[in-house]
Amino acid sequence: MSIFDFAEGREGYYGQYGGTFLPEILAATIEELQDCFASCKKDPAFWHEFIDLMQSYSGRPTPVTHLENLSRHLGGAQIYVKREDLNHTGSHKINNVMGQGLLCRRLGKTRVIAETGAGQHGYATATMAARFGFRCKIYMGAVDVARQRPNVFWMERMGAEVMAVQDGQKTLKDAINEALRDWVTNMADTHYVLGTACGPHPFPEMVSFFQSIIGIEAREQIQKVAGRLPDRVFACVGGGSNAIGIFQGFLDDTDVELVASEAGGLGPESGMHAARLAYPDASVGVAQGYKTYFLQDDDGNMKETHSIAAGLDYIGVNPILVDLWEKKRVRFEAATDEQVREALQLVMRTEGLIPALESTHAFARAIEEAPGMGTDEIILINQSGRGDKDIFTIADALDDQHWKTFIKEKAIEYGA
Amino acid sequence: MNTALESYLRQRLEKKQLLVMTHVVCGYPSFEDNLRELEVMADFDVDLVELQFPFSEPSADGPLFVKANELAIRAGVRPEHCFEFMAKITARFPFKVLMMGYYNTAFKMGPERFLSRLQGAGGCGYILPDLPVEEAADLNARADAMGLAPIVLMTPTSTDRRLAKLGAAARGFVYAVARKGVTGQHTDMSDELTGFVDRCRRHTPVPIAVGFGISDKNDIDFLRGKADMAIIGTAALKAWEQGGEDALRRFFAGLGIA
Numbered sequence: 001m002s003i004f005d006f007a008e009g010r011e012g013y014y015g016q017y018g019g020t021f022l023p024e025i026l027a028a029t030i031e032e033l034q035d036c037f038a039s040c041k042k043d044p045a046f047w048h049e050f051i052d053l054m055q056s057y058s059g060r061p062t063p064v065t066h067l068e069n070l071s072r073h074l075g076g077a078q079i080y081v082k083r084e085d086l087n088h089t090g091s092h093k094i095n096n097v098m099g100q101g102l103l104c105r106r107l108g109k110t111r112v113i114a115e116t117g118a119g120q121h122g123y124a125t126a127t128m129a130a131r132f133g134f135r136c137k138i139y140m141g142a143v144d145v146a147r148q149r150p151n152v153f154w155m156e157r158m159g160a161e162v163m164a165v166q167d168g169q170k171t172l173k174d175a176i177n178e179a180l181r182d183w184v185t186n187m188a189d190t191h192y193v194l195g196t197a198c199g200p201h202p203f204p205e206m207v208s209f210f211q212s213i214i215g216i217e218a219r220e221q222i223q224k225v226a227g228r229l230p231d232r233v234f235a236c237v238g239g240g241s242n243a244i245g246i247f248q249g250f251l252d253d254t255d256v257e258l259v260a261s262e263a264g265g266l267g268p269e270s271g272m273h274a275a276r277l278a279y280p281d282a283s284v285g286v287a288q289g290y291k292t293y294f295l296q297d298d299d300g301n302m303k304e305t306h307s308i309a310a311g312l313d314y315i316g317v318n319p320i321l322v323d324l325w326e327k328k329r330v331r332f333e334a335a336t337d338e339q340v341r342e343a344l345q346l347v348m349r350t351e352g353l354i355p356a357l358e359s360t361h362a363f364a365r366a367i368e369e370a371p372g373m374g375t376d377e378i379i380l381i382n383q384s385g386r387g388d389k390d391i392f393t394i395a396d397a398l399d400d401q402h403w404k405t406f407i408k409e410k411a412i413e414y415g416a
Numbered sequence: 417m418n419t420a421l422e423s424y425l426r427q428r429l430e431k432k433q434l435l436v437m438t439h440v441v442c443g444y445p446s447f448e449d450n451l452r453e454l455e456v457m458a459d460f461d462v463d464l465v466e467l468q469f470p471f472s473e474p475s476a477d478g479p480l481f482v483k484a485n486e487l488a489i490r491a492g493v494r495p496e497h498c499f500e501f502m503a504k505i506t507a508r509f510p511f512k513v514l515m516m517g518y519y520n521t522a523f524k525m526g527p528e529r530f531l532s533r534l535q536g537a538g539g540c541g542y543i544l545p546d547l548p549v550e551e552a553a554d555l556n557a558r559a560d561a562m563g564l565a566p567i568v569l570m571t572p573t574s575t576d577r578r579l580a581k582l583g584a585a586a587r588g589f590v591y592a593v594a595r596k597g598v599t600g601q602h603t604d605m606s607d608e609l610t611g612f613v614d615r616c617r618r619h620t621p622v623p624i625a626v627g628f629g630i631s632d633k634n635d636i637d638f639l640r641g642k643a644d645m646a647i648i649g650t651a652a653l654k655a656w657e658q659g660g661e662d663a664l665r666r667f668f669a670g671l672g673i674a
Contacts, residue, residue, distance in 0.1 A: 019551065020548065020550075020551075021519060021546050021547065021548065021551060022546060022548065023475075023476045023545045023546055023569070023571075024545070024548065024549075024569045024570065024571045024574060024578075024582070024593070025569075025571040025573055025593060025596055026573075027548065027571075027573070027574060027578055028573045028574065028575055028578070029573070167482050167483075167486065168472065168473075168486060173473065176475075177473055177474070177475040177482075180475040180476075181475060181476075181478075181597075181598045184476065184596060184597055184598060185596050185597035185598070186596075187573070187596070188596075283524075285520045285523060285524060286519050286520045286523050286546075287473045287518070287520050288473060288475065289546075296472075296520075296524075298524065299494050299495050299521065299524060300471070300520035300521050300523065300524035301470075301471060301472040301489055302472040302473060
């Protein structure tokens with residue numbers, strides 16, 4: 001049974017989550033998108049075109065790497081990593097973006113807009129727009145622009161216009177609102193490349209469809225390199241696109257436990273986190289076009305969220321994952337900022353890998369659980385992105401004196 | 417089905433060619449300011465007022481209302497306060513009052529409590545722009561049973577098939593969105609708009625109100641004879657922000673509506 005077999009009249013719903021909650025002005029646009037996506041999904045030539053593009057342009061299939069040193073260090077399960085960090089632009093975001101680029105071309109639209117948190121999705125969208133010849137505008141919260149300048153630099157160099165959003169909390173959710181405002185105005189020539197498996201139908205389904213390439217590859221690869229299926233699969237969850245991407249490869253393998261790791265921020269009861277399901281603070285609501293668990297107050301106004309990883313710093317969560325969580329198919333946990341800092345250093349030292357701060361949430365959880373597992377058990381982690389882009393945040397977190405000196409000297413050189 | 421709201425509007429339309437609905441964001445800049453704004457509006461004999469309940473993600477609103485929503489929430493304005501304010505003004509003013517806001521506010525209260533609070537406060541209906549008609553069936557049916565009017569929005573991008581569906585759900589009046597985009601940007605009054613209003617009429621017997629970008633006397637004069645009601649939102653708040661009560665009076669005087 002596919003999670004995308006909707007009951008009559010319940011299109012876009014996963015259990016009681018999902019749906020389409022948009023202003024009437026977008027009804028025709030979303031219907032056009034739903035129809036176009038449905039015909040692409042049915043067309044095997046479309047999927048082949050997508051695979052070819054990802055192979056020639058983004059270096060797919062990305063490998064699965066055995067982390068022997070880390071496994072030995074922890075003394076438990078054998079740890080393997082799906083290397084989405086090796087994609088062009090450095091994360092799994094490119095899978096969804098190139099797919100939507102192909103779709104945008106079929107729609108006959110010439111302009112793309114996107115929201116971005118960490119900047120990875122904006123960077124990937126700017127890349128796609130350059131490649132396909134679309135005009136491109138990226139909405140990014142002003143706070144995120146300030147903490148992710150390297151990604152902004154690349155977006156602008158690729159020809160995209162980056163708009164720093166000054167409303168609300170000035171992070172991902174506010175960037176989504178601003179992108180929606182652009183879309184209600186310019187839908188005639190503009191496609192909204194939503195970056196995660198959230199928002200109104202068909203986005204959760206469409207983003208999951210393109211990201212399923214991760215799970216399809218990983219299932220085959222892990223059996224080749226480890227000889228069998230993993231016991232547990234770990235993925236970080238902000239919006240949830242990399243998690244649903246890899247989990248889809250194992251949904252029917254009931255012996256494979258699927259573990260989602262959310263942003264625990266400063267920990268439970270701190271009020272400073274973005275854990276929608278692992279901590280008890282979120283409740284069901286409707287915002288940003290869909291129904292899911294949101295971190296909100298009793299009146300339905302969204303709360304402030306916090307994470308060391310900009311890409312996980314979000315109020316809502318993929319409605320498909322919520323349904324799978326209720327059905328006990330996916331277990332939700334959280335990793336705190338502190339656990340993430342420690343896990344990152346351990347992974348860099350033992351394996352020479354630099355996972356993105358977002359992906360490090362999955363590592364942190366796996367590192368916690370691995371010692372309690374047998375040495376013949378297998379863990380698969382989705383390394384959804386690479387951490388080079390986080391150099392400012394990481395250097396800050398590690399209080400790296402050499403880096404600080406470098407920045408000071410650079411500032412003097414620029415006449416500051 | 418004829419609601420109390422529609423009967424009221426029909427009655428007013430016997431005396432006036434074009435009715436006026438205005439908009440206030442609850443608690444912005446403050447409830448005291450809201451009250452003074454409403455006094456001015458009552459002096460100019462507005463027919464209907466929508467009270468916007470502040471929401472943290474007002475994705476259908478333009479910059480001025482986004483700021484108003486944000487600051488009202490930061491000042492601690494809650495739906496409870498908005499209903500209390502609604503009760504106060506429905507008791508005090510002759511115009512009728514609608515709740516306007518985003519669906520999550522109603523969803524979190526639950527349909528029963530939301531509608532009974534609305535009715536208790538003297539409101540005659542609600543506008544929830546992010547609640548599509550397909551998702552509104554349950555709430556709207558309950559509202560119908562209580563004589564409250566769910567206001568349907570029709571837009572220039574709505575297909576005829578959708579307009580038929582929207583027309584069937586329409587109660588009180590139809591909110592015809594004059595153009596694409598968010599609140600507060602300028603709208604060209606054109607033949608295209610006239611054509612759109614005619615399309616709306618073919619799909620509903622209830623009065624047609626036109627909103628989004630209505631900002632001066634020319635706009636009002638254009639709509640007279642074409643629409644039944646003009647909706648004035650951002651332009652009035654802008655006047656208030658520029659010069660308080662005096663500026664708001666000048667703004668309404670300039671519209672030539674009373």
